[in-house]
Amino acid sequence: MFKKIMSQASNSSSEPTVKHGVEIVSTPSFSERLQSLIPWRRRTSAVPFSSGSQALLFILPGLIIYVVFVLFPIIGTIRYSFMEWTGFTEPEWIGLDNYRELMDDEDFIKAIQNNFFFSIFYTIIPILIGLFLVSLMSRSRLKGMFIFRAGLFVPQVMSPVVVGIIWRWLFDYSGPINRALSITGLQGVFESVGLLRRVTPWLGDFTYAPYAVGMVGTWVEYGLCMVLFLAGIQSISEELYDAAIVFGANPLQQFWFVTLPGLRQHVLVAFVLTFIAALRVFDLVFVLTRQGGPGRETIVTSILVYKNTFNLHRAGYGAAMAVVLATIIVVISAGVFWLQSRDSENA
Amino acid sequence: MKKLSLLLVVALLVATMGTTTAQDEEITLVVWDNFTREAEQEMIEELNAMFEEMNPNVTIQREAYDTSDLTQLAPRALSEDNGPDVIMVNQGFSGMGALVEAGLLLPLNDYADQYGWWDRYAEGLHARNSFSEDGTEFGTGNLYSVSNTAEVVGIYYHKSIFEELGLEVPTTWDEFVSALTTIQEGGYTPIVFGSLDGWPAIHTWGAIQHAYSDLATIDNFMYRAADGTFETEANVQAAETMLGWIENGYFSPGFEGMDYDNATYGAFIGFEGAMWLTGSWMTGSIVEDVEDAEATVGFFLLPSAAGEEVPLTIGGVGLGYGIRAGTEHADIAAAYIDLITGPEAANLLFAQGYLPAITPEEYESGTLTGDVIEAWELISSSNKVGHYLDWTAPDIAADIQEMMAGEVSPDEFTANVQEDYESGE
Structure with a gap:
């Protein structure tokens, strides 16, 4: 009964629209009102372009940059992926050989698996943390809230190399994490149940390193999720919460039946952005575990692309890896956007 | 008046042309090397000034890059018409091999005959700077x-x-192994070691491997000879020995999480450990950072486990100077290489804490630097200089880490390296 009423309520409310995953808060009603308030502005916008060529002229600068720096390199990469090329000698056309080799390349398969493993830490956990933080922040009025919000967002704006160096130090064998463990006596407790070694080499141990690297990813990405959800939650009508309270919903139910459905679009956007980040991660791993160690435990695709292209002079093979990675990203993003558009049509 | 001035200009032009052809042509020699530290820069500048004095028509334009940048830039730089005339080249298949294959380096055999470079150091060491003309051998x-x-x-x-x-x-x-126990009982880490960066594992395991192996087997593997293989009894033994040392706690606790520059180096100079198995390139830093290091720190070779009197030891010559195939100043470039790799340079390099390829004129026995020079002299004169395995097996650090952690057995480890080795051909 309660659920039914709430869904009716939520249908009647104005849903925030998200276009192309970029506009987070869009308030069409407000801009419409603005347009009607400024007559001269409406007049100018009503004048159509006299010709298509004039429109082209405005697009041209951006188009040139896009073609030269984005489209052309992409096409080049695809072309080189069919070639045997050192990066500096004459490339030789070899058809699908690079792709055939990729299918049997254990390192590459391991790297793709690792990328998906890291996506748990880059995508799912940050979204959960983001939702949790937002539900805490938005429903309570604390003084100095903006400091919390800004502070929690800091990891997201830091350079990944800086993040990597900070965490390398934290994870160091004589670093703060190991010290804290031994000072608090937790070291002894964990050691006695066989969970930790005498000195835990977080980034060098086959068991802990993947989680340690993943955790840093979580630390970087949750801020983005939090800010996206904070923006989203503000466009959920306060009336919905009032209605929920009237029907006797506790905070958990308010979150589940009001906040979460209202944030669905934002969760999808957060998913796409963080998932892409998980698949193309390079710098963080490069700094934290020096090209994917120990062994190949934290190796990711971008590291392999780099190694093959620049260290082993196999630019063609590296290009093939990059194409496969890009294809995976495009397919998954397209799937999510399709879900999203279907979702907003239904709404 | 106009005519006169024109005449003057023409006369002036002819005059200047006359002077340039009369003297030697002005030449700018572009040199790329990897001496990036400040003290090293001064040393190279000194040698360059010496060269410019000997060849007044030559100006040296020098650029310094760290080794990994240099290695990555080399192929593209050497393809340019105005690229470096002289460049330091990293050894191995992905370094020199790729450059030779692309026809970017000039063969130096004739210059070596002319300047007597062959006699500078042992023949086996020149092999490290040699490739077949197609870059495959x-x-x-x-x-x-x-x-x-x-x-x-x-x-x-x-x-x-x-x-x-x-x-x-x-x-x-046997003496070495019993020293390990004595040191451990004395409360010190026997061997400081950190494998977080990957490559130090190549040196530590590689040193044990060399102690068990003979040069011919390692040479064949390194140079990809027909019977080159990694699946040898010695390699399995070396892996088992390493695992035993890990088990016994002969290495730093938590070594998997220790990096080289800070943690491992710190553990040695902080007296946490008695010994450090690493390359002679650390001598300069140790002399700088440890009080009276010349007298209080020593250097010796890991004894042979195969009972050889002079142990087979990882080592070699550093990055070599090569000449760009397309240069117009090959003769001048060769003259420069003669100076920069000659005895004057050796003395200056030694003063900077480097181990020069040729023995410097003056050094003191019994000091740290003396120990290092004598160790090098011994192995290079006895043809006992081994190899850095990653020249041929670029991914071997990851394989060694997997073996050390028990992810793979010693047999699987050698099989994995062999598999990568064969697929890389």
């Missing part, structure tokens, strides 16, 4: 570079700790 064919520095992987030790525990420098494998 390593260690044979043409000479493509000449080195001025050398490296030897051995053991730095604190003399005070050895004295405290009543230890002498071990000369046999």
Whole structure:
């Protein structure tokens, strides 16, 4: 009964629209009102372009940059992926050989698996943390809230190399994490149940390193999720919460039946952005575990692309890896956007 | 008036043309090297000034890059018409091999005859700077570079700790192994070691591997000879020995999480451990950072486990100087290489804490630097200089880490390296 009423309520409310995953808060009603308030502005916008060529002229600068720096390199990469090329000698056309080799390349398969493993830490956990933080922040009025919000967002704006160096130090064998463990006596407790070694080499141990690297990813990405959800939650009508309270919903139910459905679009956007980040991660791993160690435990695709292209002079093979990675990203993003558009049509 | 001025200009032009052809042509020699530290820069500038004095028409335009940048930039830079005339080249298939294959380096055999470079150091060392003309066979064919520095992987030790525990420098494998237990019982880490960066594992395991192996087997593997293989009894034994040392706690606790520059180095100079198995390139830093290091720190070679008198030891010559194939100033470039790899340079390099490829005129026996020079002299004159395995097996650090962590058995480890080795051909 309660659920039914709430869904009716939520249908009647104005849903925030998200276009192309970029506009987070869009308030069409407000801009419409603005347009009607400024007559001269409406007049100018009503004048159509006299010709298509004039429109082209405005697009041209951006188009040139896009073609030269984005489209052309992409096409080049695809072309080189069919070639045997050192990066500096004459490339030789070899058809699908690079792709055939990729299918049997254990390192590459391991790297793709690792990328998906890291996506748990880059995508799912940050979204959960983001939702949790937002539900805490938005429903309570604390003084100095903006400091919390800004502070929690800091990891997201830091350079990944800086993040990597900070965490390398934290994870160091004589670093703060190991010290804290031994000072608090937790070291002894964990050691006695066989969970930790005498000195835990977080980034060098086959068991802990993947989680340690993943955790840093979580630390970087949750801020983005939090800010996206904070923006989203503000466009959920306060009336919905009032209605929920009237029907006797506790905070958990308010979150589940009001906040979460209202944030669905934002969760999808957060998913796409963080998932892409998980698949193309390079710098963080490069700094934290020096090209994917120990062994190949934290190796990711971008590291392999780099190694093959620049260290082993196999630019063609590296290009093939990059194409496969890009294809995976495009397919998954397209799937999510399709879900999203279907979702907003239904709404 | 107009005519006169024109005449003057023409006369002036002819005059200047006359002077340039009368003297030697002005030449700018572009040199790329990897001496990036400040003190090294001064040393190279000094040598360059010496060269410019000897050849007044030559101006040297020098650019310094760290080794990894240099290696990555080399292929593209050498393809340019105005690229470096002289460049330091990294050894191995992905370094020199790729450049030779692309026809970017000039063979130096004739210059080596002319200047007598062959006699500078042992023949086996020139092989490291040699490739077949098509860049596919390593260690044979043409000479493509000449080195001025050398490296030897051995053991730095604190003399005070050895004295405290009543230890002498071990000369046999058994003495070395018993020293490990003595040091451990004395409360010190026997060997400081950190494998977080990957590559130090190549040197530590590689040193044990060399102790068990003979040069021919390792040469064949490195140069990809027909019977080159990694699946040898010695390699399996070396892996088992390493695992035993890990099990016994002979290495730093938590070594998997220790990096080289800070943690491992810190553990040695902080007297946490008695010995450090690493390359002679750390001598300069140790002399700088440890009080009276010349007297209190020593260097010795890991004894042979195969019972050889002179142990087979990882080492070699540092990056060599090569000449760009397309240069117009090959003769001048060769003259420059003659100076920069010659005896004057050796003395200056030694003063900077480097181990020069040719023995410097003056050094003191019994000091740290003396120990290092004598160790190098011994192995290079006895043809006992081994190899850095990653020249041929670029991914071997990851394989060694997997073996050390028990992810794979010693047999699987050698099989994995062999598999990568074969697929890389």
